[in-house]
Amino acid sequence: MHAFTTHTGIVAPLDRANVDTDAIIPKQYLKSIKRSGFGPNAFDDWRYLTPGEPGMNHGQRAKNPDFVLNQSPYDQATILLARQNFGCGSSREHAVWALTDFGFRVVIAPSFADIFFNNSFKTGLLPIALPEDSVDELFREVAAHTGYQLTIDLASQKIIKPDGSAIEFSVDAFRKQCLIEGADDIDLTLKHAADITAYEAQRQQTAPWLFLDKRA
C-alpha cells in the first residue's frame, strides 16, 4: 500500500451529492482482472461524450468539456471535493483504484458510504469527512481562486489552506498509523495467527456445525 504522510495538490470541485461507485467506475471496466489501469475510465459516463468499452483507446474519445475533471487546472487535481454520501452503492474497490490511478490522493466530503470509506484506506486514498459548512466554504474558495491548493498533513490531522489557516479533521488512530507506515494489513493480522487458531478450536467445540467444511 502507498504510504500517506503529507500531500499538497490542486482541489477539484465535484458538486454533487450521492456520487455512486457506478459513476466513479462503470461496470464494463470491472471485467479487468488487474488492479491498475482504471484512471482513464474514472467517471467515464460524465467524462466522455461517447460510450466506452474496455480495450478502446480512451485518449481518442471525445471529452465532455463541461465536466470539471476535463477542465484545466482540475485535470491535474489530486484532491477531490464532493458532497454527502460520496462512494455509495457497490463494494467495488475498483472505484478507489480508478481515483488513485487518475491521481487523487485525498477525497473531502461531508460524508462517505461505509464500504468505499473502508476500501480507500487499503489503497492509500485518504477520505476526509468535514462538517457541511466547512465543505461549503471550501467549494466557495475553490470557485474564487483558480488552481486552489490544499496541503493535507496526516500526522497532525490538519488541512492547511493557502492563507496558512488550518482545518482539523479526525481519523481513526489505527487506520492513520497503517497509512503513515504503508503497512500491510495481512502481515499485521498474521502476527496473531495463534489467536485465530485458538478461536477456531474453541468455536469448533461450541458450534461444530460451522466446521463441516462440506464439499457437496
Next chain:
Amino acid sequence: MAGKTLFDKIFDAHIVREQADGTVLLYIDRHLVHEVTSPQAFEGLRMANRKPWRVGAMLAVPDHNVPTTNRLRGIDDLVSREQVETLDRNCAEFGVQEFAMNDKRQGIVHVIGPEEGFTLPGTTIVCGDSHTSTHGAFGALAFGIGTSEVEHVMATQTLLQKRAKTMQVRVDGQLGVGVTAKDVVLAIIGKIGTAGGTGYAVEFAGSAIESLSVEGRMSVCNMAIEGGARAGMVAVDEKTIEYFRGRPFAPQGELFEQAAAEWRTLTSDLDAVFDKVVVLDAAEIAPQVSWGTSPEMVVPVSATVPDPANEPDAVKADGMRKALVYMGLTANTPIEQIQIDKVFIGSCTNARIEDLRAAAAVIGNGKVAANVTLAMVVPGSGLVREQAEKEGLDKIFLNAGFEWREPGCSMCLAMNADRLEPGERCASTSNRNFEGRQGQGGRTHLVSPAMAAAAAIAGHFVDVRQL
C-alpha cells in the same frame, strides 16, 4: 445492564482479539466469492506466496458476467470470458469449491448461499459484493467488502472491524394486499434516505417483518445497503430454522437440532437498546416506484413525480433536477402515466421462486404490451429455474411474451450482454437506479415483481392493487 441486540450477540461471538482502540479482529465463518471482485485478491495471495486460511469456508460462483442465453456455447465477450475463466482457474489452483457456469446449482451468489445452506444463522458472512447484506435475513451478520478485504479474509479468515452502531427499523401492522417486501424496503429507504443507515447495522423488526417469508426478508435485507447500512438483519424464528432443514451444506440430524437450539437465541433481547429506532406503519405502505437516480427517490404508485421547487434543501433540489433530466421526466407527472420500454424481473433482490410466482400470478393470461420491446425473467439460480419450470411458471411467462432466461445478475448491472440502450426506460425488480446502471443512458424504475409484471402487461406503471 441492558440486554444485547442481535448484532451485538453475533459480533461478540466472533471476536478473536480486540485492540485498545476498539478495533476488533473478527472471525469470518463464510466467504462467498464471485468473478468480479476476486481475481486481484487471488493474485495478491500468489504474489505473497500465501494460501487460503480455510478453504472449506469459501464457496465461489460466476454470476455477474455470465450470459443468460445459449450458455452451452460459452461467453462471446472475450473480456467477460477471461474473468470467468480466471475464477475457474483460481478455484482449481487454490482448492476452492465452485459452482461453475454450467453447474445446475450456479446462480446469483446471494441466492445460492442460502439455497445451499452455506449461509447459516448466527454466522459472519462476507463477499466482495455490497448486496451481501441479503444473508442477514437469516439472523446472520453479513456485509459486503472490497477486494483488499477479500484477500484479507482469504489469507486470515478474519477482518479488522469497528463495532457498528445499531438501528432498529420496525414495521408494525399488516401489509395491504399487493404490497410486498420490496415495497417495504423501498418505503424504508424513502424515509431514512440513501445515507440514513451509514455506520449502522440495521435490524428489521415488527409484526410486518415477522409475517414476511424468509425470501421476503431477504429482499428487505438485500437493500439495506441502499439505505447506507452495510448489514441488514432479521431475528431468527421457526420459519428461519425450517428453511435450513435438509439443505446440502446445513447440519443434518442431531447436529441440526443442536444448531437449531442455538439459533433460537438469535434475537435481540427485549431490553436491548438500539442507537436509533425508526418506525413505519405497514398499513400506510403502498406499492412503490422509484422515479430518480438514487433509491431514495421513490414514491407510491399513486403519486406524481416530485417537484424540486418544493425541496427546501438546495443540494437535494439540485440532485432532483439532475435526476429529472437524466430520467427524461417532468415534475408532477403521474407515475401511472410513465410508459416503459423494457421489463427486467431478476437480480439478488427479486429472483427467487416466490418472486417469480408473484409475477406469474399477476400476468395470468395477459400479454406483454406492444410498446414493451423486451420483457425478461432471469431466475436467481439454476435450482430456482428448475422449480419454476416444475410449476409451469415458465409457460406463463413465455405465453405472455416474456423471455425466459438462464440465471445470473444480468440486467441488474449489465456486465453481460443484457442491457438498456440510451434513453430506454425499464421497470426493474433490481436494487439500483443509478445513472447508467442498467446500460449507459438507461433509465431504471425500481419496483416489486408484481408491479413489474403489471407494468409489462399495461405498458406503463399501474397500481397492482387495482387489477
